[in-house]
Amino acid sequence: MSARTSDIYYVQVQVEDVNDNAPQLNAVSYSGMVREDAPPGTPLTLSPAVQVIDRDQYEGSSFVLELSGDASSIFSIDSSSGTIYFVGQKLDREVTSSYYLVLVARDDGNLTSTANLTIHVQDVNDNAPKFTQREPLFSAKEGLGEDRSRRLPDTSGLEHLADLERSLIRIPESLPVGSRVTQLSATDEDDKTFGDIRYAIESEKSFGFSTGEEQRFMIETNKFSVETKTGVLVVAGKLEPNHFYLVNVSATDGGGLSSHSVAAIAVFDINDHTPRFERPVYNFEVVEGDYLVGEVGKVAAYDHDLGENGDVRYEIILYGNASQDHVFPFRLDETTGAILTTGSVDREEQDAYEFSVIASDSGRPRLSSSVMVHIDIIDINDHHPVFYGYQDVVQLPDTPEDYPENHADATPVYLAEVSEKAPKFTTITQVYANDSDSSSSGNGLVLYKLKGGEDKFAIDSKNGSVYTIGPLDYERWAEYDLTVVAQDLGTLPLTASALLKITVVDVEEELTTRLFEREEYQVRCH
Known part of the structure; x- marks a missing residue:
């Protein structure tokens, strides 16, 4: 068996990338921030910063970043850096506070991934507060109730209110400190701190008004305050009426921008003062006589209200026990309070008058007060003394026309008798005279004097008693005709006369001396 041999070979296989991965954004949503006053080209602050990962690595692979949505025209994104820029003309947070876009990462194979992009427009203080229509907080129901005396007058006819009529706030002078008058409200379209509004009074001026054309002077005042947060205007001091x-x-706002509004407030007088007379009682004097028109005096009342509420009118009120037998000789000027006398004033008919004068204002309802007026009639010496208690009258051509009252052309006659043996200072009779003038002035005090019989008779000047002052002899003078004069003590004294017939009564007397030489005489006649 032959030995085997082996070889080891290393084979390197290169896997070629294909575009099978979409670019991956590092977040599913992004939040951007830009100031509303940002100029074009301003980069946005993003959270988190945009990063893209694309696992594909083939040669020439690339990706781009895009924005889509309604506002994509005013924003752009740099694909290489991920920076987003504002490229529009102008931002206005008060119109659009946020923009909602889609961030798209797209590779060259058209594979994409997306993320939500919310761009918040950061507020800047570019809007000053704007005042809205004022809300009146004072109402007739709240401040005036059912008391008609505090009703405000109609100002539609006052020409000098024309410019302020639409926004004019009408309040009465009696509105107490702390009362709410109106609320000045302002809005600010800015956000948060920039839209936080605080109210303050910059200035306050006042001037009086009336229907006249007189010059009005404006002065600095401090009668109102404003609540810092609510803008409620509050009464802070005593208000001047008709001002x-x-x-x-x-x-x-919180950024220091401000606006102003002027609250025009008309304070009207209310009828809360009753006319008051300057004196508790008025005493006058008038000389008796005949008058066409004569001023006796004046009563005066003052009223602290203004306009019609302070316009005082006067009126005479007679007491229930006033005499109906005589014509009341006085009248009153309703505007000046002058008391005038007209016609005849005769102290002998009535020596004094008492009545009330009422002072009423012209408010609604009218307020009034009264005062007592006492008028003493000053006596003049216009009456002659008048005899009474006499026994007869005789016709004399020089008798005063006004004496006696029931016998205008006659002179009274007193008849008296006295014994021829009456001792000295024997009272024979008494004559009486009365004078209707006032005794306190002397015009009504009467003194007597006697004319004739000076050595035989005299009269008590005060009481009119006639008495003897000398011897009487019937055989020598059996009857005396005397004149009694009654004179008053006026500055220009007036007199009256009466006749006094005194008859001397004979008394049988014993002869104490021989009247003839013989007791008997004989005469022979042939």
Whole structure:
């Protein structure tokens, strides 16, 4: 048997690669980020970075990266680096905040693999806050209730409100501190911090208003505050009635952009003050006489309200026990409060008047207060003394026309008797006279004097008592006719006269002396 020999051969077999593997992306989804103000050509930040593995190794094998989707025109990808670029004109996060694409890895054999690509547009502070229509927080129901006295007046007729009429906020002066007036709301299309809005009052000015054309002066005020986060405008101080407040409020976002809005607030007066008189009672004096129109005095009331609410009108109210026998001689100017007298004022008919004056404002409803007015009638010496208690009258041509009242053309006569033996200071009679004028002024005080019989009779000047002051003799003078004068104490005194007839009564007397030489005489006649 022959020995066998063997050889070992090494055979190298080269397996030629064929394109049987698609390129593999290193993630199933990618997230990109780009600022909305990025210019064209800006690379995106990707997470994770794009990497591609293709197991095929044949000569000339290659792959490309592509983007597909609606926004593929504004983004491109570098196949070699996997970097994605923004290639559009402009981004606006407020319009489109995210783009959704498909990342495609394609080899030269058209084998592909895909992954989702979400591109987020990063917000930049490119939008300032924008104010929206204000929401009024004050309402008639909340602030005024059913009290009609606090109803706000209609301002549609005030021409100077025309520019502000649409946005004007009307509130009453009585709105207390802490009351919410309106809410100024602003929106910001930016996101997160950039869209976080804070409110602040930049300035506040005020000026008064009325229907007149007078110049208005604007001053800085501090009557309102604003809640930082909500934009609610709140009353922070006592409001001035009939004033405009222009409150300039800013809305500032987290990036420092801001806008402004002016809240125009009209504070109207409400009728919350009652007219008040300057005095608790008014005392006046007026001289009696006949008047066409004469001013006695004035009453004055003040009302702290404004406009119609502070427009005061006056009215006389007579007391229920006022006399109906005489015409009331006073009237009142309803606008000035002047008390005027008209017609005849006679102290002898009525020496004083008392009545009330009511001061009412023109608000709705009207508020009013009253005061008492006392008018004393000052006496003048316009009445003569008038005798009474006499026994007879005689007609005399020079008798004053107004005396006596029931006998205009007669003079009163008093009749008296006195014994011829009456001692000195014997009271014979008393005459009486009255004067309707006031005694306090002296016009109504009467004094008496006697004319005639000066050595026989006298009169008490105060009480009118007539008495003897000398001896009487019936045989010599049996009757005396005297004149009694009554005079008042007026500055220009007035007088009246009466007749006093005194009859001396005879008394039988014993003869104490011989009147003839003989007791008997004889005479013979032929």
